[in-house]
Amino acid sequence: MVDIVDAFMRGLEKPLILWLISQGPRHGYELIKEVxxxxxxxxxxxxxxxxxxxLEGEGFLAGEWxxxxxxxxxxxxxxxxxxxxxxxxxxxxxxxxxxxxADLLSETEKI
Numbered sequence: 001m002v003d004i005v006d007a008f009m010r011g012l013e014k015p016l017i018l019w020l021i022s023q024g025p026r027h028g029y030e031l032i033k034e035v036x037x038x039x040x041x042x043x044x045x046x047x048x049x050x051x052x053x054x055l056e057g058e059g060f061l062a063g064e065w066x067x068x069x070x071x072x073x074x075x076x077x078x079x080x081x082x083x084x085x086x087x088x089x090x091x092x093x094x095x096x097x098x099x100x101x102a103d104l105l106s107e108t109e110k111i
Contacts (some may be wrong), residue, residue, distance in 0.1 A: 009041050013051060018078065018086045021061065025075040025091050028052060046052060 020026060020034050028048055035043040036081075041105065055061045060082035065075045093101065 004051050009039060012046065013043065015089045017051060017055070018060070018082060018089065022078050022083070022086055025077040027073040027075050055082070
């Protein structure tokens with residue numbers, strides 16, 4: 001049986017990754033740590049890296065290899081096309097869906 005929480009999180013992975021990268025350039029491991037911190041859910045490398053490659057291939061992200069000590073890390077940033085996609089995603093969460101989400105996240109139970 002499909003885990004409902006996992007299925008829900010899979011739907012939020014792309015918007016969350018776009019939003020995190022919009023905060024500043026990030027590498028894959030940073031993204032994994034931030035997703036865990038924000039959601040409590042582990043984003044598997046086998047999910048993240050193909051997603052980053054897809055977003056880069058479609059022109060939403062630009063990757064740049066940066067040497068850190070003896071290692072090279074690929075940092076991703078949003079392209080203009082990626083910023084436009086994030087703006088569209090943000091538009092999806094505007095009213096009235098924003099009220100639905102706020103109600104869904106509220107801690108008070110309605111009877």
